[in-house]
Amino acid sequence: MTTPAPYRSEQPVGRDGFAQLVRAEFTKFRTVRAWVLTLGVAALLMVGFAWLTSPHVGVCVVGPESRPICSTPSVPPVPVGPGGEPVVDTFSFLRKPMIGNGSLTVEVTSLTDAVASGNGNNLGPVDQVLNPTHTDLVPWAKAGLIITQSTVQGAPYAAVMVTPSHGVRMQYDYTDDVAGLPGTVTRSSPRWLRLRRVGDVITSYDSLDATHWTKIGAANLAGLPRTVQIGLFVTSPEDNAGTTDSSASLATATFGRVRLVGDPPNSGWSGQVVGPNPESYFTLPTGRNWFKQSDGTFTVTGSGDIAPQVSGGALQGAGETTGLLASGTFGLVPVIVLATLFITSEYRRRLIRTTLIASPRRGRVLTAKAVVIGAVTFVTACIATAIAEAVSRHVLTANGNYLFPLRTLAEIRVILGTGLLFAVAAIGILGLATVLRRSAGAVATGIVLFVLPFIIGANPSSSAADWLMRVTPIAAFAVQGTLPHFAQVSDAYTWSNGYYPFGPWVGFAVLCAYAAVAFGAAMWWIQRRDV
Amino acid sequence: MVDPATGRVNRTHPQATSAMRDALRAEWTKLRTLASTYWLLVAVVVLTVGVSSAVVASSSYRTTGYQDAPKLTLTGVYLGQAVVAVLATLVVSNEYSTGMMTVTLTAIPRRLVVLGAKAAALTGLVVVAGAIAVGGSLLAGRVILPGNGFTLAHGYQLVSLGHGPTLRAAIGSVLYLVLIALLSLGIAVAIRESATSIGVVLGLLYLFPFLTQVISDPAWHRHLEQIGPMTAGLAIQATTNLQSLPISPWTGLGVLAIWAGVALVAGGILFRLRDA
Numbered sequence: 001m002t003t004p005a006p007y008r009s010e011q012p013v014g015r016d017g018f019a020q021l022v023r024a025e026f027t028k029f030r031t032v033r034a035w036v037l038t039l040g041v042a043a044l045l046m047v048g049f050a051w052l053t054s055p056h057v058g059v060c061v062v063g064p065e066s067r068p069i070c071s072t073p074s075v076p077p078v079p080v081g082p083g084g085e086p087v088v089d090t091f092s093f094l095r096k097p098m099i100g101n102g103s104l105t106v107e108v109t110s111l112t113d114a115v116a117s118g119n120g121n122n123l124g125p126v127d128q129v130l131n132p133t134h135t136d137l138v139p140w141a142k143a144g145l146i147i148t149q150s151t152v153q154g155a156p157y158a159a160v161m162v163t164p165s166h167g168v169r170m171q172y173d174y175t176d177d178v179a180g181l182p183g184t185v186t187r188s189s190p191r192w193l194r195l196r197r198v199g200d201v202i203t204s205y206d207s208l209d210a211t212h213w214t215k216i217g218a219a220n221l222a223g224l225p226r227t228v229q230i231g232l233f234v235t236s237p238e239d240n241a242g243t244t245d246s247s248a249s250l251a252t253a254t255f256g257r258v259r260l261v262g263d264p265p266n267s268g269w270s271g272q273v274v275g276p277n278p279e280s281y282f283t284l285p286t287g288r289n290w291f292k293q294s295d296g297t298f299t300v301t302g303s304g305d306i307a308p309q310v311s312g313g314a315l316q317g318a319g320e321t322t323g324l325l326a327s328g329t330f331g332l333v334p335v336i337v338l339a340t341l342f343i344t345s346e347y348r349r350r351l352i353r354t355t356l357i358a359s360p361r362r363g364r365v366l367t368a369k370a371v372v373i374g375a376v377t378f379v380t381a382c383i384a385t386a387i388a389e390a391v392s393r394h395v396l397t398a399n400g401n402y403l404f405p406l407r408t409l410a411e412i413r414v415i416l417g418t419g420l421l422f423a424v425a426a427i428g429i430l431g432l433a434t435v436l437r438r439s440a441g442a443v444a445t446g447i448v449l450f451v452l453p454f455i456i457g458a459n460p461s462s463s464a465a466d467w468l469m470r471v472t473p474i475a476a477f478a479v480q481g482t483l484p485h486f487a488q489v490s491d492a493y494t495w496s497n498g499y500y501p502f503g504p505w506v507g508f509a510v511l512c513a514y515a516a517v518a519f520g521a522a523m524w525w526i527q528r529r530d531v
Numbered sequence: 532m533v534d535p536a537t538g539r540v541n542r543t544h545p546q547a548t549s550a551m552r553d554a555l556r557a558e559w560t561k562l563r564t565l566a567s568t569y570w571l572l573v574a575v576v577v578l579t580v581g582v583s584s585a586v587v588a589s590s591s592y593r594t595t596g597y598q599d600a601p602k603l604t605l606t607g608v609y610l611g612q613a614v615v616a617v618l619a620t621l622v623v624s625n626e627y628s629t630g631m632m633t634v635t636l637t638a639i640p641r642r643l644v645v646l647g648a649k650a651a652a653l654t655g656l657v658v659v660a661g662a663i664a665v666g667g668s669l670l671a672g673r674v675i676l677p678g679n680g681f682t683l684a685h686g687y688q689l690v691s692l693g694h695g696p697t698l699r700a701a702i703g704s705v706l707y708l709v710l711i712a713l714l715s716l717g718i719a720v721a722i723r724e725s726a727t728s729i730g731v732v733l734g735l736l737y738l739f740p741f742l743t744q745v746i747s748d749p750a751w752h753r754h755l756e757q758i759g760p761m762t763a764g765l766a767i768q769a770t771t772n773l774q775s776l777p778i779s780p781w782t783g784l785g786v787l788a789i790w791a792g793v794a795l796v797a798g799g800i801l802f803r804l805r806d807a
Contacts, residue, residue, distance in 0.1 A: 053745040326745040330738070337730035344726060348628050439726030440624070444617045447733040448610060455740045456586065456609055467589075 021359055021368040029372055035341065038334045039376060043384040046331035050323040050388035051395060078309065078402060079153035079275065081174040085484065086404065088237070089153040089174075090275050090304025093146070094291050095231035102262020103196035104145050104230055107210070108162050110254040111185050113137040113236075139165035140490050141236040142306065143253030145195040147202050148229050149221070153275035158219040159233065159306065160193045160204035162253075168193070169488070170204040172219035174308045177488040180206045180216040190256075197262075200224050210257075230260070231269065234302030237490065252301040269293070273302075309404075310484055310491045323392035324385070324480045325495075328418055329451055331384060335377050335422055336446035339429040342373050344439040352531045362526045366434060370519065373430055374423040381422035385415050410482045417479025417504060421511065425450065425473065428515030434522035449473050449514075457495070465494065469501045473514045478507025554639050554648035562622065562652050571618040572660040575708075576667060579611030583668035587675045600681050601690055601697040602768045604672030608704050611664050612711045612761070615657055616732045619715035622649050624725035632807045642802050646720060650795065653712050661708035665701050696770035703767030703784055710784070710791045711736070714760060717794025721801050736761045753777045760790040 014020070029035055081087040144161030158172035160180070168180030168191055185191050192207040203218040236251035271291030292299040346352040359365050389411070396403055425446075433442035453472045457465030469475055478500035485493060493499040500507055562568050586606040590598070626632040639645050672690040681687040692698050718735075719728040739759025743752050756762040756777040766776050766783030773779060778786065 053742070323745075326741070329741065330734075333730055333734045337726050340726045439724075440617050440621050440729055443726045443729040444613050444733060447730065447737065448613050451733070451737045451741060452610060452613070454744065455737060456582070456606065 016359065018364060018368065021364060022371050024355075024358075025365075025368045025372040029342065029376065035338055038338045039380050042331045042334040042338075042377075043380050045334065046327040046381070046384035047388050047391060049330050050327040050392045053323045053326040081154050081308065082156045083173065083175060084405065085175065086309035086402075087154055087174045088305040088307050088309055089155075091142075091146075091233045091235035091273075091306055092290050092300050092302030092304075093151065093229070093231055093233050093272050093274050094269050094298060094300055095151070095229045095272060096260065096267050096269055097227050097264075098147075098197070098230040098260070098262045099227050100263055101196075101198050102230070102260065103194060104147075104262075105192065105194040105210075105257075105259045106145060106232065107190050107192050107256045108143060108185050108253055109187050109190045109256055110252075111137070111141065111143050111162055111164060112252055113141075113250060137164045137251060138236055138238075138249045138490065139163070140305075140307075140488065141234075141249065141251035142169075142171075143234040143251060143255075143300070143302075144168075144193050144232070145204075146231065146233045146306075147195055147197055149224060151229060151272060151274050156221045156224065157306070158195070158202035158204070158221060160195050160206065160216060161233075162191050162193070164251075166488075168206045168216065170216040170219070171306070171488065172202070172221070174306065175486065176219065177486075178217035180204070180214070181208065195230070197224075197228065197230075230262070232258070232298060232300055233306075234300040235304045235306055236302060237305035237307065250301060250303050252299060255298040255300070256296065258296065258298065269298075271300075275304075305489075307489050308484055308486050310486060310489050310493075323396075324388060324414070324418070325454075325477060327385070327388040327392075328381075328421065328477060328480065329454060329474075331381065332422065332425060332450050333447060335381075335426055336429050336450070337443055339373050339377070339426040340433040340439050340442040340446070342369060343430055343433045344437065344442070347437050347531070356531060363523050366430075366519075366522060366526055370427045370430055373426045377426040378419040378423035382415050382419035385418040389414065404483060406482055413504060414480050414482060417508065420508065421476045421479055424476070424508075424511055424515045428473070428511070428518040431515065431518035431520070431522035435518070435525050466501055469495055469507075470510070473511045475500070475502055475507040476511035478502045479504045550639070550641065551644055551648065554644045555651055557635070557638065558622075558645075558648040558652040559655075562656065565625075567621065568618065568656070571614055571621075572656060575611050575614045575618070575657075575660045576664045578614060579607035579664035580667035580671060581607065582610045583607030584671040584675065587672050588679070590676075590681075591679050598681075599769060599771050600672065600676055600687050601669070601694075601700050601770045604668055604676070604690055605665065605700060605704050605768050607664065607668050608707065608765070608768070611661075612708060612736065613733060615661070615708050615712050616715040616736070617729060618656070619653055619712040620719040620725055620728045620732065622653055622716060623719040624723060624728055627723045627807075628725065636807050643799055646716075646795075646799050646802055650713060650716055653716060654709050657709050657712045658705060661705040664708075665704045669697070669701060694770075699780060700768045700770055703780060706784060707764045707767060707787065710764065710787045711760075714787070714791040714794045717791065717796070717798035720798030721794070758786065760787045763787055 078086045079089050081089075141164055142159075142161040144159055146157055146159035146161075148157035148159075149155040156173055158170070160168065160170045162168055162185045164184060166179070167182035170178040170180060181191065183189070189208070192210045192213075194205040194207075194213065196203050196205070200222050201218055201220050202224075204216045205213045206216055207213045232253075232255050234251055234253045236249045238249065269291075273290065290301045346355060355365060356362060393403055429442060429446045432445060433439065436442050449472060453468040453474050457468045469478075481498065481500045481504060483498045485499060491497070495501075502510070583604055583606055587604055590603055626635060635645060636642065639648075669690055669692065676687070676690060688694060690697060692701060715728070715732045718732050719725070722728040722731060739755050739762045743755050743759075743762060746752055746755070756766075763778050763783040764787030766778050767780045769776055769780055776783075
């Protein structure tokens with residue numbers, strides 16, 4: 001009698017690689033209909049919210065009986081600078097044509113918020129002369145020398161100027177800004193400025209005494225024509241910083257000892273307000289002379305700015321950002337539920353035992369889960385964001401809103417960045433749910449972390465918004481920030497205007513840190529606890 | 532058991548009232564013997580008072596216009612309600628996930644009695660925790676706000692329950708938390724699964740205040756604030772400038788009560804109609 005041979009399965013031995021594990025986890029995911037549906041809901045919410053929140057960007061004020069009065073949003077034509085960027089180009093210009101090379105030197109003896117009144121050079125408070133909604137001298141009021149290709153808005157230029165709070169600056173082609181001498185201009189402490197053209201290169205100098213000159217910087221304005229406009233300018237931007245309202249401002253500067261070395265030598269000065277833009281800046285009233293000259297002293301009053309456009313001022317460019325933000329935030333809610341269920345339902349149904357018998361290396365199982373949930377949320381969020389963005393831009397344009405030009409690279413960053421945001425958030429929540437092993441805590445924590453900061457941060461009486469945008473995982477929404485930001489333009493760079501305190505990848509790193517802690521804790525606990 | 536006097540079978544609990552009493556006792560025992568209940572109630576108090584204190588400490592009287600100091604002091608309710616929602620959801624979904632629900636319904640087959648008992652026990656707990664959380668927040672405001680310039684010289688009274696509107700805001704905030712608990716309970720009974728329930732409850736609560744921020748059209752803004760359970764309900768926290776509110780305090784709380792009522796009725800109907 002022989003003992004029967006023990007049974008051996010005919011099945012070939014299966015491979016136990018990471019790829020097989022990922023495939024197993026993906027199979028678990030795609031075969032639960034409700035989960036795939038939830039992913040679809042997330043995508044729908046994202047597109048829906050972008051559509052819902054985009055159209056309403058018109059300017060509205062609260063009228064009598066708390067009824068809103070909304071003007072149809074309409075954007076005046078926005079001048080475009082040499083680099084293709086939207087710019088502001090409005091200033092009072094006392095100019096002369098200049099042929100070929102030459103230089104202009106001047107002494108600036110005062111920069112105030114007063115305007116010239118009467119016939120002489122007596123300066124009176126601006127309120128007594130006219131009654132605009134004006135503020136005091138703003139930090140970035142500008143008075144100085146400028147060489148510009150033409151008086152058309154958006155023309156290439158180079159300028160050297162004094163400012164009330166930022167010392168002497170050289171600025172050219174709207175976006176470039178170089179610092180010169182610090183300090184404020186007073187009659188007892190004037191500033192000497194000089195601008196020199198040699199070919200395409202314009203160099204600026206400043207001095208305290210007209211003897212010792214310091215070079216500030218040089219601008220290469222390629223393609224500058226032979227004849228340029230040269231002269232004195234004054235402008236004063238809106239005061240936007242820190243408030244939601246903006247108000248126009250005025251500035252008046254006194255120039256003395258103007259000396260032009262160039263051709264033609266003896267032409268007269270002519271005053272011109274370049275590109276007054278009634279939609280955005282205080283328009284200088286007609287019938288008043290904003291340029292005064294007596295005994296070689298010039299007094300010029302101006303309002304406007306020569307600078308790149310930013311959001312929050314005349315252009316409400318935040319509309320698109322807001323749409324995307326709403327889209328991203330509410331798309332995250334179902335994703336948080338999904339990432340939680342991906343692990344807690346294994347515990348609830350005891351499937352985790354089978355999973356860990358089949359693949360006893362727990363860290364690998366959890367990593368495979370992270371790969372799967374990360375990948376599916378990444379793909380979903382990328383597709384949904386691309387659609388949401390297109391929808392948002394379409395609706396905004398159709399309603400006559402101005403959209404800041406979006407470079408392809410920035411657009412790709414917004415789409416991939418939002419995808420990564422979703423993936424990393426999902427992996428973090430997966431980690432949290434693995435540690436807690438319960439759905440309730442993980443979902444509530446996730447939603448509170450990602451949605452509540454926006455709500456609490458909106459309280460205007462609290463400075464909470466700024467630090468919530470730095471310390472909570474929503475810092476990662478900075479990947480959606482595309483609006484231009486310039487240190488030399490004073491504006492309310494707040495998230496309600498579409499700005500984030502961190503740069504895109506720094507903000508994203510904050511979320512990654514949260515997710516790393518949660519996922520690291522999950523890796524630690526899953527290997528040390530019985531299931 | 533036969534009653535010797537009447538000779539009829541004496542069922543242990545013939546009256547509905549005593550059935551309710553027993554159900555309530557059962558629910559109370561279940562709630563009080565769970566460690567998580569205790570921790571969640573502590574979290575309600577700590578998080579509410581914590582967020583309130585942080586917001587109050589980071590506020591200053593200088594920022595634009597007159598502020599509603601008592602309302603500012605009660606900001607912590609924004610977060611505290613999330614914990615209340617978790618607590619209320621777990622009262623139901625925990626029973627489903629552990630299979631306890633079949634035992635509960637075997638012991639007390641009248642499902643609406645079970646739901647009523649759960650609602651009553653939950654209300655009791657939330658009233659106590661809510662009162663402590665709201666009281667603590669107001670105390671924090673009373674201590675911290677004067678240091679940030681919220682003084683009589685700038686037109687601000689000390690935060691005090693002796694002030695009628697502040698008392699309304701305080702009592703209303705506790706009632707608000709109770710209604711949030713009932714709303715969550717109703718939704719949890721309907722959905723039965725904790726992750727989805729909490730996702731739906733918190734999504735619903737935070738959706739409206741979030742939308743009112745990103746939508747700048749004032750008409751939409753106003754309507755959303757009037758119908759949202761959180762935005763309307765929290766109108767009860769306003770103490771000044773009531774005319775400018777999109778909805779009056781008690782009407783706002785009424786809107787939330789309607790949300791909670793509809794959720795409970797819908798949950799109750801589904802609870803009766805479905806197998807456990």
